[in-house]
Amino acid sequence: MAVSGDGPIAGSSAYADDEVGACGATGDDDVTMRFFPCYHVVESMRLGMEPKLAAKDAISQSRENSLVLLELFLPSIRRACTPELATDGHFSNCCIEPDESPPLPHAQFDGGATAAALSCSLTLDRVGEVLLFLNSDGLSWKSLEPLENVQVYRFIVHGFQQSKTLPSLRLLAAYTFGHNDLQTCQLWVDQINASLALEQWRPKNLLVFVHPKSGKGNGCKIWDTVAPIFSHAKVKTKVIVTQRSGHAYDMMASIGNEELASYDGVIAVGGDGFFNEILNGFLSSRHKAPYPPTPSGFLPSDTCHDSFCVHDPNETVIGTSSQNIEQSPLLPSPIHDGSGAPLITDEDPEFPFPIEHFRFGIIPAGSTDAIVMCTTGARDPITSTFHIVLGKRVSLDVAQVVRWKTTSTSKVEPFVRYAASFAGYGFYGDVITESEKYRWMGPKRYDYAGTRVFLKHRSYEAEVAYIEVKPEGKSIPERGSLSGRKRPFWSPNKSDQAICRVNCKVCSSTAPCSYPGETKWSISKGKFLSIGAAVISNRNERAPDGLVADAHLSDGFMHLILIKDCSHALYLWHLTQLAKKGGNPFDFKFVEHHKTTAFTFTSSGNESVWNLDGELFQAHQLSAQVFRGLVSLFASGPEI
Ligand SMILES: Nc1ncnc2c1ncn2[C@@H]1O[C@H](COP(=O)(O)OP(=O)(O)OP(=O)(O)O)[C@@H](O)[C@H]1O
16 A cells, blocks of 8 residues: 655755655555655654643744744744754754653544644654644644654654754754554645645746856855756746856846746855855846936936836836957847847736845855845855745835946946945955956955955045935934034934834835935035945945944835045054944944935945955946835845
């Protein structure tokens, strides 16, 4: 007798070794003992909780997110009730009194409005006999008897555990339950799958781009590690391994909306630069928006700025010159001029912005993975996969950067790019330019290039104009200087800083990002060592608080960091503050920090190189604005 279903699960290196035990024989040749592959991913399982407490906690969770299967981590209860998780992730040492909850002889089925409640005694690998509960509070078990060496039918529940040391980190877990009655196992598998079917927010079909050369060249290996989790979670994937730079952009720009909408999202297996490429491919042909506001006099008076302003859906935008194409593999124009092969047609349904159901995911494999760090709190492929397969969602601000002039002598010609994390000039542009020469070094090239650029200590003459943002409830004060130092109109004290994390109140607030009628431009002119615009905090291993500790994922603001020319020693001091947890990188006279919604930049030199999400971008004159929560990511914010 074989169990119908998806067939037994093959062992996977990503799982603990008790995930798939050997199929036992019953001694009866007619009976094939097989696992019931439940392919069920739960966020966690409650471990041996007292029912009363478990129910109480489950109620509060249900109110919050009405999950059927819950993520409950209650260390104190776990400690009190044992069983503790051993360091290898297996259960051990259960001390719950067996007679506290006598085992039920048969599965009890109680059909309810949502998922049916179920409880019965089963065996759990390496633990013994347990009483397993499935009801609207989730899945939980209590240990009853130590394991006896009996052969049983089994099914596996796949899940994730929260790391004890790093709250954002998720580890894989798999629990093998058994029962000597086949029907009972089947009932459990069916019921758990039925409860999963209620979780509509989980993705079912994803488009995956893998950058094979990303970071240390591990893109494919990393995908191979996480791919089994997608199949266990019953998420279909169409995988495209890129052949060249610009491949993912071209595919994202040319795929029809109807086809794209058949996916629940797009996953990038790579670094920030690769995600940027996918994001640009997606937005270039779909995001129709006015260009950023600019102060008067920014563009030459004979430039018809308005004619560039609104990307009418029916408008034909002429592609930029071959010069641009040479500089970037990315195609510049949103809608092709007829000579190419535009696939976005009038009949194609549009993507409504901001986009919510359709989400982007990043499985980190790059040299720089700041977006993953800021959105999941970890730089870990398994943790990213956890957020993807469970269908988490967080909104992300995106900066639209419009280059008006490439060099001082080129003609005015708008060229749009988007950045999800950072746009930087001066030091940041130089590091990216320098690091390109040492690509063979892998991720270490950034340290090497950074040191070289730091030693050169170059500064650049430029003018930056930015929209002032007033603190909530206050009017914009008259411009002035305090203690001889130019202070930003908005720059919070350390104690006022609200760090962006899971369920961030700042990101979910509906407070406006701009105040109609109060748009006021400020200008900063001079020699800059660097100019940085951070859309998110950009936390990474070298800057534990990020470039801007209190930047948010979706508050609708950018943080403009202007580093004026200063001595080498002072600049080093600033950089060491950036590298320090709890440092004060902005507490210097030569540093300006402005929270803004838009800025413009004009170089006084001939060559100006920017760094957009880690990618090179030559621009003599540009304007930028941020779109609040323009896209959604499979993530929930860091648990810090
Ligand atoms: N198959 C490929 N071969 C070469 N380059 C590629 C390929 N696929 C994508 N790319 C390009 O590589 C760039 C960098 O990708 P990614 O961010 O994953 O790597 P990285 O190691 O973090 O590098 P960087 O620090 O430059 O971002 C992308 O912008 C993309 O244009």
